[in-house]
Amino acid sequence: MIALLLALGSSLAYGCADFLGGLGARRAHVLRTVMIAAPASCAVELLLWPLLGASFSTATVVWGAASGVASAAAFALLYLTLAVGPMNVLSPVTALVSAALPVGVGLLQGEHLAAAGMVGLPLALAAVVLVSAGPGTGAARPSRTALLLAFGAGAAIAGQLVFLHQAPADSGVAPLIIGRAVSSAITLAAAGLMRRRLGPERPAYAISATAGALDSIANLLFLLAARSGNLSVVAVIVALYPAGTVLLACGVTAERIHRGQLVGLGTAAVAVSLLAVT
Structure with a gap:
């Protein structure tokens, strides 16, 4: 039950962070938003260090850095996907892949589900697709390139979650700090290379910083949930x-x-109720 509550908290924090990040990206180039969100995110994780501890072993650094690379790749692929195809078709693909791959990894690592979980898990996957889909009547058919990008974005998001889960359980917030430092360095370097294309608009500082802080909280709650429960459910x-x-x-x-x-929200409520009793 604790893992489920932590996962729900992580999901809510990710959703709020995405909403605020989207608002910020409407006011200025998305990389300008990231240039504010990334340092704010790092600051939150550094503040958590004295409270939750951090152990920077070799395994922690490797898995944390891998999660950072995956996070940066997810960011780039998501926006490429948005640019080349209909998101009401591609967004559910990305969401489903990002959920299904960690489920597969968890089951391959020997996780087991009770009967209620065997029903709740596919219901939750269906809810992911329904909730993330747009109105979608008459949408253009996505190209093969667009579908590959959507799969790639979902795989990158899944990779971030799986890599964080693989970090040693006694590493505290170290994998989050390493991952955020790596992903921030990559995205800030991209912003520097593209500075002439970013436009003159000033970023929404408060909105962008709050989005970054919420993203860090979401990562932390996921890490705690995965350490106390099944990756396939979390x-x-x-x-x-x-x-x-x-x-x-x-x-x-x-x-x-x-x-x-x-329908997706209702399906999600039923799925979470079933998973709560596993």
């Missing part, structure tokens, strides 16, 4: 993060929730 609950984004968009910016997303 990852699919975390992948429900679009639900938080959808609900915030509805309440704050008055965006409509379409019928499929409502």
Whole structure:
């Protein structure tokens, strides 16, 4: 139950971070938003160091750095996907892959589910697809390149979660600090190389910094959840993060929730209830 609650908290924090990051990216180039969010994210993890401890063993550094590379790759591939194809088709692909791969890794590592979990897990995967899908009638058919990018983005997100899970359980927040440092260095270097294309708009400092802080909290809650529960369950609950984004968009910016997303939210509630008793 503790792992499930932590995973739900992580999912909500990811959804809020994505919503705020999206608002920030509407006001200035997305890399300008990241240039504020990344240091804020690092600051939160460094503040957590004295509270939760950190052990920088070789394994921790390797897995943390791998998660950072995967995080940076996920960022790039997500926005490439957004640029080349219909997101109401490709977003569910990305979400499903990001959930399914960690589930497969967890099951291959010997995790077992009770009968309720065997029903709840596929329901949760279906909810991930429904919640992340757009209105989608008459959408253009995505190209093979767009589908490959969507799979790549999902795999990169999954990789970040799996690599964090592989870090030693007694490493504290060290894998998060290493991962954030690596992903920040990569994205800031990209921003430096592209500085002439970033435009003159100033970033939304408070929104961007809050998004970065929430992303760090989401990573921490995922790490704690994965250490206290099954990766196969935790990852699919975390992948429900679009639900938080959808609900915030509805309440704050008055965006409509379409019928499929409502079905997805209901399916997610049923799935979480079943997983809670496993």
